[in-house]
Structures are given as structure tokens and as C-alpha cells.
Amino acid sequence: FICAQIAAASGLVTLVSGTSLTCVDGEISVDELCNVSGLDLSTSELTSIDGLSYATSLAELHLDTLSFDGEATSSLDLSELVGLPLTTLTLDNTNIVIDATILGNIPATNLLTLSLQNLSVPADTDFSGFESLEELNVSNNTAFTIASSDVFPSSLLSLDISGCTSITELSSVPTDLMSLSIEGLSISDISLLSDFTALEILNANSIGLTDWDLFSIAGLSLLTTLSLSGNSLTDISLLYQLSSLVTLDVTSNKLCNVNN
Numbered sequence: 001f002i003c004a005q006i007a008a009a010s011g012l013v014t015l016v017s018g019t020s021l022t023c024v025d026g027e028i029s030v031d032e033l034c035n036v037s038g039l040d041l042s043t044s045e046l047t048s049i050d051g052l053s054y055a056t057s058l059a060e061l062h063l064d065t066l067s068f069d070g071e072a073t074s075s076l077d078l079s080e081l082v083g084l085p086l087t088t089l090t091l092d093n094t095n096i097v098i099d100a101t102i103l104g105n106i107p108a109t110n111l112l113t114l115s116l117q118n119l120s121v122p123a124d125t126d127f128s129g130f131e132s133l134e135e136l137n138v139s140n141n142t143a144f145t146i147a148s149s150d151v152f153p154s155s156l157l158s159l160d161i162s163g164c165t166s167i168t169e170l171s172s173v174p175t176d177l178m179s180l181s182i183e184g185l186s187i188s189d190i191s192l193l194s195d196f197t198a199l200e201i202l203n204a205n206s207i208g209l210t211d212w213d214l215f216s217i218a219g220l221s222l223l224t225t226l227s228l229s230g231n232s233l234t235d236i237s238l239l240y241q242l243s244s245l246v247t248l249d250v251t252s253n254k255l256c257n258v259n260n
Helices: 100-104 190-195 211-216 237-241
Strands: 011-015 020-023 038-040 060-062 088-090 113-115 135-137 158-160 179-181 201-203 225-227 247-249
Parallel strands (some): 038 060, 113 135, 179 201
Antiparallel strands (some): 011 038
């Protein structure tokens, strides 16, 4: 009876499917762990993730909002993840300093979704090694900047950089994205949005948009979902050109004209 010490307290460890594994004295049977495909350890008081390497079928892992036994988690060793067939990994709101070592321990081969919200992702972090990545969320990392579009893999379809207040221009963001969130940014040249012709989803809440800026959005003919709340819009009649649009949010603006 081999056990994996991946939790600090007795109780239940939640599977992504909604079922649970029994955790006794911080240990889970490897016989149970090796067949798990989805695991949610969010908000756990982890001592470590030692033993997680036994989860050889693990595709989805959530390690959000960890307290790491009440202390900062900057020393959390992710090397246990090397070799796992992960397609989804979230590390949101966890006090981990993201560096080359941390990224190197995240298995990149099959990873499709990576979420690193509200961490310490530094400027010009390079994600290009995640060659299968389709969805990346690095929102609310205030130091994060983008050196060039080359720091992202060509497979990327969705990017969330909301709240990354050090980003002030879009010229380094890949223009072939299908989904982009730039909420809360101070973009110097909004006109560059017109280059993102593959976009189906755009979140441009609270970025200081005026009516004139809608000329750069009105030509994005594939948009189905558009969020423009919290801006300075008075006239949105230009948006009638968006024939594919299904959902539009213009709350908290100063609208006077919604003709067409």
C-alpha cells in the first residue's frame, strides 16, 4: 500500500469529474491516483505535490489559491509534473514566482490550456515552448510585458492579458487569435485592433474607448461576442456592421445613440 503525500490534512481531494479521493493523514493511495484523469487541489493546504507523478493518466490539474501550509508557495516544486500527459493546468492566485525553472517543469507536449492569473509572471516571459498551447490566461500580472509575438506558440487561439498594466501597446500580440481579453489596459494605439481579423471574442472593457475607436472594431466581421463596458462610448451605431455578433455588452457607458 503505497501512498502519495500530496495534501496536508485528512479529508477528500476533489476530482474534476465531481467525485473524490479519500485523503488520510495527507496521503492518497497510488492505486487510486494512477487512474485519475482530472484533479482539483485548489485552496488545499499543500505541504508538497510529491507523489503526483504517480497520476500517469492525469490530463487536467487545478492548483489554484494554494496556501502551502500557511506559507508562501514560491518554493513549490513542480518537477512532479514532468512527464504527465496534462492538457489543462491552472495555477491561479497562488504565490508562485514564475521563472524558467517553473515553466520547464510544466509538461508542454500535450498542454492546451494554461492559466497563470494573478501570479508573479515577469516581463517578457517566453511561452513559445508550449507548442500545442491554444489558451493562455496571464491576467492580472502587473509586471508582465510582451517582447514580441514570438514569445507565443503559433498554436495559440485565446489570450487573456487583462489587468497586465505594463502592457500599453498591441503590436507584439499575435493577430491571428480567435479570442482576446485586454480589459483594464491603457493601450496607446487602439487602431491596431483592426488587424485582429480572426477574432470571434473580444473583451475590451474599461480601456478608455471613445466613439472614434469603434472604427477599428467595426471591421472585425467574425466577432460573435463583444464586451465594451466601462468605456466612454456615446454612439455605437457603427457596430451594426458586425453581422455575426450574438452578444454585446455596453454597460456603464454614456450612450446617446443606438441607431441601426
